[in-house]
Amino acid sequence: MTEPHGERFCLSRRAFLLSGGSAVTVMALGGLSQALGQGAALKVASYPRTKIGRVNRLKVDHPTTFQYPWKDFNSTNMLVKLGVPAGGGVGPDQDIVAFSTLCTHMGGPLAGQYRGQYKILGPCPFHLTTFDLTRHGMVVAGQATESLPQIVLEVKGDDLWATGVMGLIYGYQANLAVKA
Numbered sequence: 001m002t003e004p005h006g007e008r009f010c011l012s013r014r015a016f017l018l019s020g021g022s023a024v025t026v027m028a029l030g031g032l033s034q035a036l037g038q039g040a041a042l043k044v045a046s047y048p049r050t051k052i053g054r055v056n057r058l059k060v061d062h063p064t065t066f067q068y069p070w071k072d073f074n075s076t077n078m079l080v081k082l083g084v085p086a087g088g089g090v091g092p093d094q095d096i097v098a099f100s101t102l103c104t105h106m107g108g109p110l111a112g113q114y115r116g117q118y119k120i121l122g123p124c125p126f127h128l129t130t131f132d133l134t135r136h137g138m139v140v141a142g143q144a145t146e147s148l149p150q151i152v153l154e155v156k157g158d159d160l161w162a163t164g165v166m167g168l169i170y171g172y173q174a175n176l177a178v179k180a
């Protein structure tokens with residue numbers, strides 16, 4: 001799906017069209033880089049902006065669900081106001097985040113597994129992986145090795161918009177159509 005272009009790899013026109021017109025960028029995240037101890041980079045796929053909620057309707061530790069970037073079960077995500085600042089957090093307190101609810105290990109369902117006391121999602125009912133929602137969905141325990149895909153959010157007035165996905169959604173190996 002990708003083709004060599006000098007020393008870099010670029011999306012072919014066909015790959016771009018197959019990806020649904022999403023744009024992919026590689027983003028260095030200061031906080032996460034520090035957490036990982038070196039230059040971490042996450043791949044971010046941009047998708048059409050979609051309104052997913054209102055800031056003033058969110059209550060701390062009361063998650064809601066939404067589908068993005070596709071309207072099917074496998075793209076169900078969780079939106080939550082953590083009550084503490086978080087990596088990628090938006091809103092006046094930088095504490096509103098959203099993540100895929102499919103475990104990155106083998107797709108275990110994480111919906112309903114949010115633990116507000118610790119700001120974590122998990123343990124996964126399949127093999128007990130737990131993800132830290134204050135640190136871009138990093139694995140804190142369990143079988144998974146990949147962070148939970150984080151939904152990129154934007155606030156305009158009181159409206160919350162999803163604009164992209166940081167990471168690979170389980171079962172959608174092509175949602176980031178870019179060569180590492």
Ligand code: FES
Pocket residue numbers: 103104105106107108124125126127128129142143144
């Ligand atoms: S599927 Fe979640 S830990 Fe294995």
